[in-house]
Amino acid sequence: MVAVKTMVEGGKATTGPPLGPALGPLGLNLGQVIKDINEQTKSFAGMQVPVTVNVVDPSTKKYEIIIGIPPTSALLKKEAGIAKGSGKNKESYAGNLTLEQVKKVAESKKSGLLSYTMKGAVLEVLGTALSLGITVDGKNASEIQKLIKAGEIDIGEK
Secondary structure (H helix, E strand, C coil), X not given: CEEEEEEEEECCCCCCCCHHHHHHHHCCCHHHHHHHXXXXXXXXXXXXXXXXXXXXXXXXXXXXXXXXXXCHXXXXXXXXXXXXXXXXXXXXXXEEECHHHHHHHHHHXXXXXXXXXXXXXXXXXXXXXXXXXXXXXXXXXXXXXXXHHCCCCCCCCC
């Protein structure tokens, strides 16, 4: 089995690099592969999405597409409606999210995070928010982390 792994913009894959040159020699119908990728990634428009194309059977040109989950930072920026983080997260803030939005990102990323619990996943996502200069409910993300660890904010395990 041949596997081609790359990052593409959600809903905007093309037959150009990186997919075209990697898949072309395998004899697949590039137009159909690109159409399938774009269909499966359109909900991630504007974000880079990890995509793996596995050629299951080269003789029949059978393939499968596995769509990964965009990086946590990309999901947070989309939720906050910002193009990039602040760069100076202690001095200026790039955006603000609600705790519910942070939970939503944590839920979608949970399978790819190191945490076993929703609380741990939310704490991880808050760490990424902190590095991007995104506040949560108007507070610095580290303050929210401390409140969660102290039990003052209940995440509600799932």
